[in-house]
Amino acid sequence: MSFAALPGDPFDALGDANRRAIVELLRNGDRSVQELADELPISRPAVSRHLRLLKDAALVTERAEGTRRLYRLQAEGVAAVRDYLETVWGEAAARFRLAADNSSSHHRADKR
Structure with a gap:
């Protein structure tokens, strides 16, 4: 039996401190990538990569609002x-x- 994390595994996604910080920030409501990056010690592209992994793990969803994409906990x-x-x-x-x-x-x- 293999216990390796599968793609989209929420526990693997939550294994990173930056992704856990993103989840904590999203507990307070929808945020854009820029709003998240402003609160974290990582770049905007890094936030986007982390959000993609959280989305793949079904922990975060996104929606368009004008020209922005807002992220929220799923x-x-x-x-x-x-x-x-x-x-x-x-x-x-x-x-x-x-x-x-x-x-x-x-x-x-x-x-x-």
Whole structure:
């Protein structure tokens, strides 16, 4: 079984600090490439490349407004990532609770 990231993998897309910063900025509303570049320590062309990867991962969408293209978070893509993480971490938390409960009951039994 291969765990290599596939093209358009949202977790691969979120693996870069600049792309995570773009996602954070887009949480506050639609932004153009220039508006994003003004807030980030990278060039406008670099922002465009990062946005393309975020679009491929279904995390960002774009729309034309006059001569500008505005980018926004794609709710469905972000929700899919959130749902996946909640499932994985929820299961891990349940296993941890079970292990902790078992450990604590064994510890109490040993003290008797």
